[in-house]
Amino acid sequence: MIFIFFLTLFITVSLAADQLYPNQxxxxxxxxxxxxxxxxxxxxxxxxxxxxxxxNGNALWSSKTARTCTNRICMQGDGNFVTYDCANDATWAQELQEMKEVL
Structure with missing residues (x-):
């Protein structure tokens, strides 16, 4: 839930050039x-x-996926925000529900 709060703060101040669209x-x-x-x-x-x-450079939130070979995060078309590792396996996921169209 803390993630959703901080993500909402981030999204609220974003414009089109600062967004991650489905399948990006x-x-x-x-x-x-x-x-x-x-x-x-x-x-x-x-x-x-x-x-x-x-x-101030302070971290507000992290996925806690350091040192897991995680190499990318994707906004899937189904609204899931997912990190993937070198073997293309999901290492972390969060369904964004209301934010399924853009991050």
Missing amino acids: CLNQGEYLTSSNGCFKLIMQTDGNLVIYRNS
Whole structure:
């Protein structure tokens, strides 16, 4: 539930250029930044998905998937937000329910 809260904060401030659409992925090292520059969602090279507050660099939330060979996160067409590892196995998932069209 904490994830949904922080994700909602992130999405609320996003514009089209800052969104992840169904069937799009973020690979290791790629990120989305909110339009006002306050938040960053990054798929880190260690496999952890993290939301940061840019003003102080503090992590607000993480998927706790570091060191799992997780290499990308995808917004699936069915509304699931899923991390995948090197073998293409899901390592973490969250159904976004109301946010099925865009992140």
